[in-house]
Amino acid sequence: IGQDSIELLGHSYPRDDFTNITPKILAKVGFHLQNQPYHPLWLIKERIKAHFYSSYVGRWGNPLFSVHDNLSPVVTVEQNFDSLLIPPDHPCRKRGDNYYLNRTTMLRAHTSAHQRELVRSGLDAFLLAGDVYRRDEINASHYPVFHQMEGVRLFSDLQLFSRVRGGDELSLFERGGRRTGQKQESHSLEAVKLVEFDLKATLTRLVTHLFGPDVEVRWVDCCFPFTHPSFEMEVRFQGDWMEVLGCGVMEQELLLSAGAGNKLGWAFGLGLERLAMILYSIPDIRLFWSRDERFLKQFRVDDIQTPICFQPFSKYPPFHNDISFWLPDAADRFTENDFYDLVRSVGGDLVEKVSLVDDFTDPSCEHRMSGEGKRKLLSERRTGSRGIRIRSRGSFLRQLAAAAAAAVCL
Ligand code: PHE
Secondary structure (H helix, E strand, O other), X not given: OXXXXXXXXXXXXXXXXXXXXXXXXXXXXXXXXXXXXXXXXXXHHHHHHHHHHHHOEOOOOOEOOEEEOOOOXXXXXXXXXXXXXXXXXXXXXXXXXXXXXXXXXXXXXXXXHHHHHHHHOOOOEEEEEEEEEOOOOXXXXXXXXXXXXXXXXXXXXXXHHOOOXXXXXXXXXXXXXXXXXXXXXXXXXXXXXXXXXHHHHHHHHHHHHHHOOOOOEEEEEEEEOOEEEEEEEEEEEOOEEEEEEXXXXXXXXXXXXXOOOOOEEEEEEEEHHHHHHHHHOOOOHHHHHOOOXXXXXXXXXXXXXXXXXXXOOOOOOOEEEEEEEEOOOOHHHOOHHHHHHHHHHHHHHHOOEEEEEEEXXXXXXXXXXXXXXXXXXXXXXXXXXXXXXXXXXXXXXXXXXXXXXXXXXX
């Protein structure tokens, strides 16, 4: 143990020539932000769960989709890539883009890494939320750790065609078919179209639930090794089209290898940070890692559906600033609240708190001052014999504001 291996979540992984995980990233593993009550990522996850629970119920009123949010982000390279039919030479496997513990183990780069195992365990409909890791630049919208929600739904021929008149004459598969832009070789076009319709309708209902009935959605064709056809969903937000998820009809070979070759399925994977940033007006992806109460407290709502608009605060830490000054001779005309109002009017909401911490009287001035004493006081620019010390709490900006206020006052 020690230098030759990496300790993570109670396991030890031997290093090799592929190892590229850094201590900074290791320190990010295990937070489960999606499971921390009232964290914005948890809020989004809960809202998506609530939507799926109430909209899709089984024959006995049971939720159709099961939810999994506790799967370890440490996966095999086989799970992350091979199980999803990603070929050995595919560029997305690059060391430069992923965090490898060693040649066989990595931090998952997407929640799709669990599709096969969950289908193999017998599930027909599930949601899966978790942290994913990609080597990337760090800026306002990119961070090497983010969170995804995966959704999968499978259909037997009965489930798919029972909704269609004359559906009992249709079949999921066709022999000797060709792969086209619209479908895989083994699928019948009618089955694929129904699955694709259900996928798009499901996701449109989801974003309508999240963003409200006026949301505009568009579908962009794209390409994933584990779905065909594949799409990206874009949502129009403040005039821009934003990509929020990838999805498609699952590759039949994947379902076959998971023991569900007699069914068709769709899958989607959406970025939780992306959704939360749009929904709650969170300007910087790094804020999701903040433990600052000024961030976290804004998301503690009684009802998870409450609209929240994040109010930015300074990225500088809070700052205490003490100001002492002498009061004018007519000190009885001064009240503390005069000063507080002055600070508020100059500093506004940037000032968190202003309080009186001390009040003192110059003992040498307690009795009438001699001329000598008076001159000394004037040279100190002291205008009275009673002084107070005020403490303001805020960030760098607030400190400036408080100082400005004090300057005005003095
Ligand atoms: N895993 C894909 C990604 O991270 C998203 C995806 C999930 C696409 C499921 C299709 C189906 O980009």
